[in-house]
Amino acid sequence: MAGRDEIELIRERADMLEIVSRYVNLKKAGKNYIGLCPFHQDKTPSFTVNPDKKLFHCFGCNEGGDIFQFLMKIERIDFSEALARLAAQTGVPIRRERASPLQKLKELNERVCVYFQTNLVSPAGQRARDYLKQRGFSQEIIEKFRLGYALARWDDLVKRFSDSLEALETLGLALRTKDGSPYDRFRDRVIFPIWSPTGEIIGFAGRSLSDEEPKYLNISNTPLFEKGTVLYGLNFARHAVRDSQTLVIVEGYTDVISAHQAGIENVVAGMGTALTINQAHLIRRYASRVILAYDCDAAGRAATLRGMANLRNVELDVFVALLPIDHDPDSFVRAHGREAFLQILHRAVPFHEFYLQSLLEDHPVETVVGKEKILQNVREFLPTLASMAVRYEIIRELGRVLNLPEEDVARAVKSGKRVGIMAAPGVGEPAWGPEEHLLYFVLQRDLPLSQLRAQLDIQDFTRYPEIARVLWELGDEWTVEQVLDRLSAEDQGVVRRLLLSQPPWRESDRGRAREEALARMRRERVARRLARLREEVRAAEQAGDRERVWQLQEELVQLLQGGRR
Template sequence: MIDPKSIERLKAQTDIVDIVGHYLPLKKSGANFVCVCPFHDDKNPSMSVSPSRGIFHCFSCKAGGDAIKFVMDYEKLSYPEAVEKIAGLQNFTLNYVRGGEPAKENKHILENANAFYRSLLYKTPAAVEYLYSRGITDELIDKFELGFAPESAQTIRLLQNEQIEPKEALEVGIVKQNENGIYASFINRITFPIYTHAGRLVGFGGRTISGNPAKYVNSPQSAVFDKSTLFYGYHLAKREIFTKNQIIITEGYMDVIMLHKAGFNNVVAVLGTALTTKHLPLLKRGEISVILCFDGDDAGINAATKSALLLAQNEIDGSVVIIEGGADPADMVVAGKIEYLRQIFESGTEIGEFYIRHLASGFDLSRPVQKQKALEAIQAFTASLKPVVANSYAPLVAKILKIAEGSFRLSRGSNSAARQGYGGTEQNAQGYETQNFRANSGRKDPLEIQILKTMIENESLKKFILENLKPDYFARHRAVYEAIAAGADANDPSVREIIFEKYEAFKNEEEILQNLKFFKTRFYKNLYKKYSASQISLEEKQPILKKINEILKELKK
C-alpha cells in the first residue's frame, strides 16, 4: 500500500491548477480559474478551480473536491490509482509499505525495457514492413508504443546495465527461467506494451516475425501482470468509453489498433479467449454498455458465448457482433469496410438473446423431447436473471421453440413479488430524493455568505458565531449554516459554493458583532411583520409583538 505520509507530502506539493490544467484548458478569473465542466454537458464555464484552497467545484452539477478527487472522477480511478496518477504527472516518488515495512524501490524495469524495445523497432526492417503490411502507420506505432524485442542476450544485457537482479526481473515477468538459466520473455517479437486502466505498464504482448508456432505470447503471470484483469488499450480508450457510455471488446491487439485508426476509439481487447469475473469491476464503472466483437471462427463464437453469459448474469447491458465469413475487425478496416463495421456495432444481437439462441441451436427442435430439453436449458439460464429481465425473453423463446407464450415460465419470482420489489425501489428512490433535497432559497444573501465563509475559514470565529447566532436567523442559507455547524467541509457541494463566493470573510469578533446586530435586527423585523399579518387572535398576538419590540429596542442601543 502507499505510505500515508507519502500521500500527505504529495498533497502538500500538488497545485490543483496544474492537475486540472493537464486535462482541461483553464482561464483566469480573479483569484480562481474557470473551465467547462467535464462531468456534465456543459456549454459555458461552470467549474471553478481555487489554487489557494486546492479544490474545484461545478456550480451546475455540483461535482467537486481536491486534486485527487478530480483525477478519480475524470479518469474513473480508485483513490490509490488516482494518487499514483498524480505522482506520475509530477515526477513524485511515492513510498510504499508492506506490513508496516518500507517496500522495495521501484526500478522501472518494464518502462526501461519498453523504451529499449521501441528504440529497436525502426532498426528492424522486417518488423516495420510487417506492421506497414497490416495497415499500421507511424502515428499508430507511436500511439500504441510498439517496439521490437531482439535476441535474449540483448535484453539480459540491458537488465545487467541497469543493475537489475535476476529475481527482480523475474518478479515483473520480463524474463523467464528454465533448467538452463534466465532468458528473455520476448525474443524476436514485435512488442505491444500492456497498461492497466490507470496507465501503469505491467507487461507486454509479443508477435513473432520469425515463424515461431506461438504467433502471439503475453507476459507470464507475475506479481504485476494478471491477464484476466486487463484489457489491452483500455488506458487509451477510457475517455471515449465514458463519453459514449459504451465499450467495444475485441480479441486481439491488431483489432484494437486498426479500429482506433478507423475512429472507434472506445475499443479494447481481452488478453485471453473470453471475459472473466475479474474484468467485471472495470465494466461496472459507470453505466456503460458492452459490444462483444470476437472473431467469427469457432473459438471466437465460443468466447462470445461465455462472455455473453457472464455479462447477462451480472446485469451488464450489451450486445454481440459476429463478422461474417470468419473475418476479424482488423481485416475489415484494411478492406475499407468501416461503414459496415459502424452498422454492425449499432445492430448487434442483445447478449441474452444471443445466449438463448446459442442454447437452442444445440437441440433438434423438430423433436418434442429435444424441444423440452431446450426449454429447460433456457429456463436454467433465465432463472439466474432478475424477473423483469428473464420474463422479457418470453416472446423470443416462444418464437424460437414455436410454443405458446403462456405455456412456460422463465422467472422463479412471481409477478406480485416483482411488483413488491419495484414498489420498494420506488419508495427508496423517493426517500433518497427527499433526504437529499434542498429547497432553493432564492437570491444569495451577502451577509449570510460572509458569516458562513468566516465559519469555514476560522475555527475560533466559527465557535463565536455558533454561540451568538441561531439557525432561524438565516433567511436564505440556513441549510448551509447547519451543515457547517455539524462539521461539513469542502466535500459538501453547498460548502464549496460558499468557498468560491467573492465576498470576504470577517477578520475578528468586533466585525462580526457589528454585523450580527444588523443580522438580528433584520430577523426580528421580519418576525414582527409575520406576526402582525398572522390570523391569530389579538389577545395572543399583542404579547408576542410587545416582546419583539423590546428586543428591537435593545438591539438599537
C-alpha cells in the same frame, strides 16, 4: 522487495491450519478441514482448507487462495504487510528497500518498453516493421501504441538490464533454464505493451514472427499484472466513452489498434476468451453499455457466453455485433473501412436475442431431439444469470420460437434432471460435466496430461479454455502454483474448487467416471465438427461451388461413420 524464493519458503513454513484456526473453527473432513466461511454469511460449512496443498477455498462465495491471500482478506491488509507478518512468524528474513517496490517495477517496465521500441527502428527490426506495415499500421499508430520488437536472441534483454535481473524475473520478462542461467521470455516477437487504465505499463505481450507457438505470448501474473483484471486499450478508450457511455469489446490487440487507427476509439480487448467478473466491474466504472464484436466462431463459444453473463450480472446493457463469417474486427475494418464497421456496431443485437439465435443455429428446432438440446442448454445457462428480468426474457423468447406456452418452458428449464453417475450439482459445488471431471482427474494427478493431449485438443474445452491452455503449455511437469499463477481470479476459483472437491461418484466408480468423461468429450467434439461441416456445406451450396460441396459431404459421411464406431 522479497524475492520469489523467500515467498515460497514462507508459504512452505507457515502453519496454515494453525493460522486459519485463529479466525475459523475448523473440523476435519477427509483430507480437508471445513468450517463456517468468514467471508460470507455461511449456514453450512462451505469454507475448506487443505493443509497439504496449502490452499483454502469457499464453495459458497468462491473466495480462496494461499496463506498470504487469507491474511490479506481477513485482516484487510496489503501484500507487503501480510509478507512482513508471516516473515516474522516463520522466522524467514526478508530484505527491505526504501522506494516503493511497485514504483520501481513500473519504472523498469517503462525502460524496457523504450528498449523494445528502439529495437523496432533498428536494422534488426526490419522483419517486424514489414509485418506491421503489411497489417496496415501507420507510423503514427505504431508510436501511439508504443509497439516494439524483441530481438531473435536468447539473452539480449537479460544482458542489457543485467543490474535488474531479479526485477526482470518478477516482471515475467526473464526466465531461467534448469541449470539457473537467465534468458529472455520474448524472442523474435512484435511487442505490445499493456497499460493500466491510468496509462502505466504493467506488462507486455508478444506476437511471434516465426513459427514458434503460441502465436501470442503473455507474461504470467506479476505484482503489476493480474490476468483477467485488465482490458487492453482502456487507457485510450476511457476518454472516448464519455459521450456514448458505450464500450466496444474485441478479442485481440490488433483489433483494438485497427479500430483506433480508423478513428473508432471506444474499443478495448479482453485478452482471453471469456470476460471475467473483475473485468465486468472495471467496465462498469466507465460505461453502461457494451457491444461485443468477436468473430463468429468466438461469439458462439460457451466460454464467451459465460463472459456475457458476467457483463449482464453487473447490470451492463450487452449487445453483440455480428461480423460476416471469416472476419474479425481487424480484417473487417481494413477491408471495408470505418463507416461499414460503424454500421455493424449500429446493428448489434441484444444479448438474449443473440444467445437464442446461436442456439437455434446449432440445433434443429423442428425435431424433438433439437428442442430437448435447446432446453438443456438453457437449463445450464440460466442459473449463471443473476437478473430475473433477463432470465424471464429468455424464457419468453424461447416459448415463442419453440411454439410452447411460457409456463411449460419455465417448468422444463427448472426440472431437468441429469441421469447416470454424473449427478446434478448441489448448491456451491461444481457442476460436474465432462470438462470438470477431466480437469479434476488431471489436477488430482490421476490422469497424465500426455494421455489427455493424445485424445483431445485445447479447443475441446469450451467451458474452461484458459485452464486447458495453461495445462497444455505447462505439460506433465506442472505445479499448482504455476497453474494458478497463469489464470484469472475466476479460473483460479475453478481450479481450487476441483482440487478440494469431493467428486459425485463412489471411489469404486473412479475408473468408470474417467472413461465416461473422456468418451463424452470425444462425442461432443465430433458433434461440433459435424455442425461446422454442415455450416460449410451450406455456404458452399450458396456459393454454387459444387466440387467443394461434394468434398465436404464426403468428409461429413466419413465423420458420421467414424462417430458411430
